[in-house]
Amino acid sequence: MFKKPTTCVGIDVGGTKILGVLNNGISQDIISEHKLPTPKDDPDAVVPQILKVLELLMADAEELGHPVSAVGVGVPGLVDHSGVLRYGPNVPGVLNLEIASIIRQRFGLPAIAENDGTLAALLEHRLGAASGHDNALVITQGTGIGAGLIMNGQIVRGANGFAGEPGHALIDPEGPMCACQQVGCWEALSSGAGLANIAKLLVEEGKALAIVELAGGDSAAIRGEHVAQAFEAGDSDAAEVFDRFATWVAVGISNWCALLDPSVVVLGGGLASISQHFIEKVEQRVPDRLLGAQYRPAVKVVPAKFSYESGALGAALRAKELFKTR
Template identity: 40%
Template sequence: MTSPAIGVDVGGTKILGIVLAEGAIVDRVERPTPSAPSGDLGRRLDQAIAEVVGELLEREPGSRSTTVGVGLPGMMGTDGVLLAAPNLRSATGASLQAPLQAKLDRDVSLANDADCAALAESRLGVARGHDDVVMATLGTGIGGGLIAGGRLLRGGRGYAGEIGHMVLDPGGAMCPCGSRGCWEQFASGTALGRLGRDAARAGRLAGILHAVGGDPEAVRGEDVTQAAQAGDPEALRIIDEVAWWLARGLANLVAVLDPTMIVIGGGLSANADLLVGPVGELLPSMLEGGRDRPAIIVAAAQLGPEAGAIGAALLGRGDG
């Protein structure tokens, strides 16, 4: 029996802490993510994380041996500093590891949240048994977690897996990261929303336009997926376009990493049925070696919104 492991997933709006034992969640704590003016969030963030962990430890018998891992929504360096975090901008540059370790009096492992989710899916989720896995989490942007040779691929400084910022067309839309044509500009919730607004402005999404009160600028990605689920042909055309770009970026990752399995997670994966099938069909035609190459399985994530916390727990206990 392995010791219980605490995993914490820090999101833009909430912090989720769980206790993982024998591969199952046996306890959980949730609280809002603190906010603070620019640059000041770091100290409040480590305090909030420590409180979540402290609460779980108090309820945990034999908590001295309990390990702790934390997933953060950004470029979490192996130096313990959060280099960049689009959804937690005021925590940019925060040194998190040293103060957390001091407060909790134990080693704490930190990593990017999508890295944690990929680890969870590869150990306990849909990618069990696969040693080479690409996980793409689709939300506002595209996050990524990579498993190579059975281990989490972290890179030289912990920044690996920033797959949403592969540039797929240098003439494409401006990305908040500073480059043009990043993958996430073509194949995320943001992209769905933008294509939806374009279509609404051109008068091609009457049903959606009516539902949002007539203002094309009010159309969001969710509206498009909803309309597509209801069979709206224009919404389905938009989904097809996003699926094409999703497959295109995944094909690039296959060229680089040669996974045996691709996992689609994140907010958009609630509509995985719309994307997973088309992507699985498009992918082989986009690969070198094409259809001679053994098939790569494309599947929706299985562990849902708790994947990040589960993976953080696995990372904390050294199972990365």
């Protein structure tokens, strides 16, 4: 008899929202999805909110006649080899989160948790913009920066599982404060928060008035979305913010290329999807800082195939790969 496809849930715990998807195991298609806000000020409410998303998806799966067979969860930050989120600066107050084990105990389902950037990299490597590349760096620019490394065709995790956090490498000792409470991280200049920080620097120069207006007249309230809105409306100061932003993104990428020598760098997340022009600008500027750029093949910088769903779909794919034989 024809065996029903394996249905997996993937959940991505982000800095602002928790997104869950249901994947039927045949393709990359999402057959159902649910999204709830990440409780910002109440760390104890994060686990119940994740479980609520899971319950909604399990109800959908029952209704569709494909019960859930495994669960994958993507979490931002330092996730150890046993799937425990030790620390995540973009989910304040959440420490030592054992979400996979909670799901196993509560629902009796196989479950894994993994760094969200690693899952996005896995997805792009298996089915997306990094497929066919044995050495790839996948960067997701959202509230913070997520990243995943594929080297020699394998995910790189490091001694503790904590490899692949370029967002918190120092890039400007005089730079803005990062969510991790250190000054000058790459993330503080190259994520959504980075876009806002660069706009605030322009405000200090007496510029970016349209962006301040979009932020309700308060420059301290500027977020990446305000810069993107002003840019889309044709504001020249917003274009300047993006120009400086592209340089910082390129400086970071040239550093990681000096260290890792990937054949492709994939940029994902909300920012990369804004324009092909931005990606091209980054690609053009990477060689400016890269050792022996004129003597090595150009580093390709390409947009991710997947967007908002990459962490969640990557989590479902990982669960499917890990538990397929059980």
